[in-house]
Structure formats: structure tokens, C-alpha cells
Amino acid sequence: MAKVxxxxxxxxxxxxxxxxxxxxxxxxxxxxxxxVVDFDVGLRNLDLVMGAERRVVYDLINVVNGxxxxxxxxxxxxxxEGLHLLPASQTRDKDALTDEGVARVMDELxxxxxxxxxxxxxxxxxxxxxxxxxxxxxxxxxxxxxxxVRDSDRIIGLLDSKTAKAERGEEMxxxxxxxxxxxxxxDRGDMLKTEDVLEILSIxxxxxxxxxxxxxxxxxxxxxxxxxxxxxxxxxxxADAAKRLRGEDVPMVLPTERKSFLDKLxxxxxx
Amino acid sequence: xxxxxxxxxxxxxxxxxxxxxLILAHERAESGRPDLVIQLREExxxxxxxxxxxxxxxxKVTLERGAGVSTLGLDIELPLGASAKLDAKLANKxxxxxxxxxxxxx
Numbered sequence: 153m154a155k156v157x158x159x160x161x162x163x164x165x166x167x168x169x170x171x172x173x174x175x176x177x178x179x180x181x182x183x184x185x186x187x188v189v190d191f192d193v194g195l196r197n198l199d200l201v202m203g204a205e206r207r208v209v210y211d212l213i214n215v216v217n218g219x220x221x222x223x224x225x226x227x228x229x230x231x232x233e234g235l236h237l238l239p240a241s242q243t244r245d246k247d248a249l250t251d252e253g254v255a256r257v258m259d260e261l262x263x264x265x266x267x268x269x270x271x272x273x274x275x276x277x278x279x280x281x282x283x284x285x286x287x288x289x290x291x292x293x294x295x296x297x298x299x300x301v302r303d304s305d306r307i308i309g310l311l312d313s314k315t316a317k318a319e320r321g322e323e324m325x326x327x328x329x330x331x332x333x334x335x336x337x338x339d340r341g342d343m344l345k346t347e348d349v350l351e352i353l354s355i356x357x358x359x360x361x362x363x364x365x366x367x368x369x370x371x372x373x374x375x376x377x378x379x380x381x382x383x384x385x386x387x388x389x390x391a392d393a394a395k396r397l398r399g400e401d402v403p404m405v406l407p408t409e410r411k412s413f414l415d416k417l418x419x420x421x422x423x
Numbered sequence: 424x425x426x427x428x429x430x431x432x433x434x435x436x437x438x439x440x441x442x443x444x445l446i447l448a449h450e451r452a453e454s455g456r457p458d459l460v461i462q463l464r465e466e467x468x469x470x471x472x473x474x475x476x477x478x479x480x481x482x483k484v485t486l487e488r489g490a491g492v493s494t495l496g497l498d499i500e501l502p503l504g505a506s507a508k509l510d511a512k513l514a515n516k517x518x519x520x521x522x523x524x525x526x527x528x529x
Contacts, residue, residue, distance in 0.1 A: 200442070200446070205442070205446045205488075206445070206446065206449075206486075206487060206488040206489070207485070207486060207487060207488075208486070209460055209484050209485060209486045210460075210461075210484070214461070219461055220461075220484075221479075221480055223480075224482070224483065224484060242450065243454070368435075369435040370435075371439075372435035372436055372438055372439035373435050373438045373439070373442075374438075374442060
């Protein structure tokens with residue numbers, strides 16, 4: 153029986169899709185069976201970030217409507233055993249998703265995998281609410297920027313009121329992933345500090361993902377960052393997050409890029 | 424590209440540009456008929472179902488969008504009995520033909 157995660161944020165462009173791909177891959181790298189699900193109907197992108205865009209035949213709406221069976225729509229990752237993708241539709245809109253249809257598909261996914269990671273669309277409307285509705289655990293992705301923190305606060309409110317768990321009177325488990333963090337700028341006072349964000353949102357911290365060029369590099373080539381370069385700083389931060397989700401006690405450190413002797417010698421090449 | 428470029432790995436941005444160009448070309452071309460694959464599957468299956476009992480769940484559809492062409496793959500599991508049924512049909516037909524020819528001879 154799977155644990156269902158929703159990766160959500162309110163604001164767009166903060167790293168939901170990157171986080172979904174990276175966490176999904178990191179869990180699969182730990183030997184778990186994982187399905188990442190794109191709920192961004194009409195603007196799908198998880199397929200691109202996962203490098204599966206050329207192989208999409210069926211999507212979430214086809215499965216919800218019964219045009220295809222779930223196993224036919226799942227795309228198996230070619231690099232990593234146990235990792236699967238259920239893409240969103242690119243042509244329809246979110247109104248084609250019925251509540252009952254989504255519930256049925258989520259039940260089927262739950263029975264099939266250890267982890268189901270749902271990539272939420274930006275915003276707070278129906279698409280985002282459908283993505284979070286069946287979650288057991290919510291991952292709130294936030295940048296250290298005022299607009300992102302405020303939107304995350306809205307999303308936390310929805311998680312506590314509009315989800316199936318909330319409707320049953322249970323507490324939704326929530327975790328924060330702080331992305332694009334730059335400790336130098338935070339120390340200089342030019343960027344919100346981790347403690348500031350945690351104090352405002354008051355949900356537990358799952359990981360701090362340092363600002364890194366490796367994230368763009370990975371999405372350029374269509375590979376989750378934890379798979380594309382497992383030793384880089386953001387990949388190690390996501391790998392630790394995956395371990396924490398599995399209940400391991402991993403001390404929270406901000407991973408930094410490991411510079412080799414040659415890199416240090418030729419500092420100019422580093423940028 | 425410099426001489427050094429030959430020995431260097433292709434940059435990730437070059438990979439990104441190629442991937443985007445390819446997928447956008449396909450999406451623009453498909454925009455008129457988003458359900459083409461579903462329709463093709465249904466029609467091809469209907470033709471096959473005229474001859475063999477096919478379980479819809481045992482059909483795997485794959486698609487690979489390449490530069491210039493796409494490849495649609497249909498992997499259909501034929502039940503063990505299916506070919507036997509066909510053979511039986513064929514045998515019946517042969518027997519009929521044989522009977523008719525013997526009748527004629529008589």
C-alpha cells in the first residue's frame with residue numbers, strides 16, 4: 153500500500169516539478185517502487201523533466217475516462233528500475249478530471265506502488281485541490297522570497313481544510329522543502345533565512361536545496377537531478393529528503409558543491 | 424565549434440534545444456487530432472478482433488516520437504486458443520472442400 157505525496161506550493165516556478173522528479177527518482181534509487189503523477193493538466197512538464205516526452209501515449213485523463221487501463225498509460229523509466237510516470241494530458245483541461253475518476257485511479261496507484269508522488273499545478277484552484285485531495289503527506293516547496301512564502305501559507309491552509317484527510321478530521325502531515333537557497337546571500341541579509349521561513353510557516357523542514365546550476369543542467373537533458381549527477385549538492389539534499397521520508401534520521405546539513413583539487417586550482421573555470 | 428569542441432561533451436543546453444524542437448514539432452502537428460492514437464488503436468483492434476479473440480487489457484501500445492517519423496507499436500497478446508481456433512476453421516474449410524470434391528467425383 154503506497155504512501156501518497158503531493159508536491160505543492162501555490163506559486164509557480166519554485167521547483168515543484170524538479171522536486172517531484174528528484175524525490176521520485178531518489179526513492180526509486182533506494183529500491184522502492186514509485187509512480188510520479190503529473191496533475192498539471194493542459195501544461196504538462198513532468199514528462200519533459202523526466203525525459204519521457206517522446207514516449208507519451210496515454211495520460212491521466214485517458215485513464216480517468218476509461219480510454220486506457222492504468223498499466224497501459226504508465227511509462228517505465230528506462231534508466232531506473234521501479235520508477236514510473238503517469239503523464240498529464242496536454243490537450244484537455246482540468247475539467248475533464250472527475251472527482252470519482254481521480255479517486256479510482258489513486259486507489260489503483262496505491263495498490264500498485266510503495267510511493268505515489270503527485271506533482272501539483274500552480275495556483276489554489278481545482279487542479280491544485282485535486283492533486284492534494286488524496287495525499288497522506290504534503291511537501292510544500294518554497295523559495296526564500298516573500299511572494300513564495302505567502303502563497304505557501306495559503307496552500308497550507310487548503311491542505312488543512314480541503315483534503316480527504318482534513319475532511320475525515322485527521323491532521324495532514326506537512327513538510328517544507330526550501331529551494332534555491334543561497335547561504336552566502338542569506339548570511340549577508342539579502343535573502344530570507346531558513347529560520348525565518350520556518351518561523352513564518354511553522355511546518356517541519358524536510359530539506360534545503362541549495363541554488364545550483366546542476367538543476368537546470370538536469371532538466372535540459374531530461375533526467376532527475378538525483379540521477380543525472382548524484383554527487384552534486386542539490387542531488388544529495390534530495391537524496392537525504394527521500395531518506396527522511398522513509399523514516400531515517402539524517403542530520404540536516406546544507407550540502408555544498410565538493411570542489412576537486414583541480415577545480416580549486418582553476419577557480420576561474422568554476423562558473 | 425573549436426578543435427577542442429570535438430573532444431568535449433555536447434552541452435546540456437544543446438540537448439535541451441534539440442529535445443524542445445522535436446517535441447514541439449510533434450505537438451504542433453498533433454494539435455488538430457489529439458486522439459489519433461486512441462482512434463488508431465481502436466480501429467486496428469477491431470480488425471484483429473474479427474479473426475481472433477483479443478483481450479483489451481493484453482494490448483500494449485507504445486509510441487516513439489522521432490525526428491521526421493513516429494513509430495506506433497501495438498503489442499497484442501494472442502491467447503493460446505486463438506491460433507488453434509483459426510486452425511480449426513481452416514481444417515473445417517478444407518474438409519468441406521474435400522467433401523465437395525469427393526461428391527463431384529462420385
